Amino acid sequence: MLKGFLKILRAAIAFLAWLAGGCALYKYEYFIAFHDVDNIVGILPVALILAGSASATAILCIKHTKRFIPVSATLALLVILSISLFPTALRGNWWISAASSNESQTAPDLTVYAPFSEGSRTAKLNEKSELKLADRLPILDGATALYPVYAAFAEAVYDEDVFSQDAVLCTNTRGAYEAIISRQRDIIFVAGASEQQLLAAKAAGANLQFTPIGREAFVFLVGKDNPIENITYQQIRNIYSGKTAYWGTLGWHEGGRIIAFQRPEGSGSQSGLQGIMGSLPIQAPQPLPDASLIGTNSLMKQVSVSWQGVQPAIGYSYRYYAETMYANPDAKLLSVNGIEPSVESIRNGSYPFIADFYAVTNGSPESNSKLLIDWILSRQGQKIVETTGYTPLY
Numbered sequence: 001m002l003k004g005f006l007k008i009l010r011a012a013i014a015f016l017a018w019l020a021g022g023c024a025l026y027k028y029e030y031f032i033a034f035h036d037v038d039n040i041v042g043i044l045p046v047a048l049i050l051a052g053s054a055s056a057t058a059i060l061c062i063k064h065t066k067r068f069i070p071v072s073a074t075l076a077l078l079v080i081l082s083i084s085l086f087p088t089a090l091r092g093n094w095w096i097s098a099a100s101s102n103e104s105q106t107a108p109d110l111t112v113y114a115p116f117s118e119g120s121r122t123a124k125l126n127e128k129s130e131l132k133l134a135d136r137l138p139i140l141d142g143a144t145a146l147y148p149v150y151a152a153f154a155e156a157v158y159d160e161d162v163f164s165q166d167a168v169l170c171t172n173t174r175g176a177y178e179a180i181i182s183r184q185r186d187i188i189f190v191a192g193a194s195e196q197q198l199l200a201a202k203a204a205g206a207n208l209q210f211t212p213i214g215r216e217a218f219v220f221l222v223g224k225d226n227p228i229e230n231i232t233y234q235q236i237r238n239i240y241s242g243k244t245a246y247w248g249t250l251g252w253h254e255g256g257r258i259i260a261f262q263r264p265e266g267s268g269s270q271s272g273l274q275g276i277m278g279s280l281p282i283q284a285p286q287p288l289p290d291a292s293l294i295g296t297n298s299l300m301k302q303v304s305v306s307w308q309g310v311q312p313a314i315g316y317s318y319r320y321y322a323e324t325m326y327a328n329p330d331a332k333l334l335s336v337n338g339i340e341p342s343v344e345s346i347r348n349g350s351y352p353f354i355a356d357f358y359a360v361t362n363g364s365p366e367s368n369s370k371l372l373i374d375w376i377l378s379r380q381g382q383k384i385v386e387t388t389g390y391t392p393l394y
Helices: 002-027 030-036 040-061 066-091 144-157 172-181 195-203 233-240 268-277 319-325 343-347 367-376 379-388
Strands: 140-142 187-190 208-223 313-318 331-333 354-362
Touching: 002 030, 002 040, 030 040, 030 233, 040 066, 140 144, 140 172, 144 187, 144 319, 144 367, 144 379, 172 187, 172 195, 172 354, 187 367, 208 268, 208 319, 208 343, 208 367, 208 379, 233 268, 268 313, 313 319, 319 331, 354 367, 367 379
Parallel strands: 140 187
Antiparallel strands: 187 354, 208 313, 208 331, 208 354
16 A cells, blocks of 8 residues: 555645646747747756656656666756756856857937037927926936937926936946936936836835836847748747847748847846846846947947848837937847737737836925926926927827
8 A cells, every 4th residue: 555655645746846847848838839949048948848858758657776876866966957057948048158248338329418418309399388497497307319309398398598408318228227216316218227226226125106107119130131021929039039149030041049138137128128038037148149230339339230141130129219329220120919009009909019208206296396296297308308309108
């Protein structure tokens, strides 16, 4: 009877091992994307699950005698290695050092949008602003892509006689979040915060308040000679989780290996990608075929690099930045699920990746900061958002 019970127990444990492996593969979308896995790095998590589950089953089935101790020890080691290496395999993080784009990025010339500067390209109201601030001007900061819009807010509302360029800064998304957390800024204009930024705010006792002020499309880009015009939501997740590494899987067999560029952690566009990927781990940047492909270290320029006669890269940004602020004529925006990222598709909500951008304060906005945010949400403020090139809330 005891033997029968032990046999059932071993079978149950083996079943649970396979069930746990199956649940992991389901969670990380290997069942729905299995036919799109086209590379060794992408298949390694599946191999580790199979090796670990099979080894655990074998341990339960073999006789535990002195003769089989080496076999049992080897199988146990395989189980331990499979479990310990699985997180690394999910991210494809096998490289000690790899040339990638995950560094500081070059940026467009922002001086052309500076408030009250000669020939400034900031959006203008065709009427007198209903709000004017002449003292205690809120100090503004934010994402590079949003500088034109919040610079336009300042030019419309701030009194030029008391204005100082120190009141409107641009230290990019990461710098702006650090500054608002430490209370060095009154308002920052950014996309949503990353998990790390939220944790940093919590650790510092900051109470970040997010006020949506406009909408924008998160877009994916390739070189203009890439014949792919449309990409699906699942294909994006497959590429950036490392399951799909070749353009041939998407129908372009001459394209070779996909170079999937990424932005640095904490940047607004990287947070946008993280929002799309959700709980699915993003693959670590893989080694480039040649270090020279880093080029100018700007994703907008990198995405059109050529390698062996093709343009094999893909990247991402926000529509206004990609089309207007730092446009690359040798790159193009992809449709997603057959929908182009246009003002109309953002307005009607048909484009899949639409993100609000925010005026963020540390605590509830007060005094002139509240007056400014209230004005931004007014008809005039939303007109500035629209004239700049973003999509207003209404």
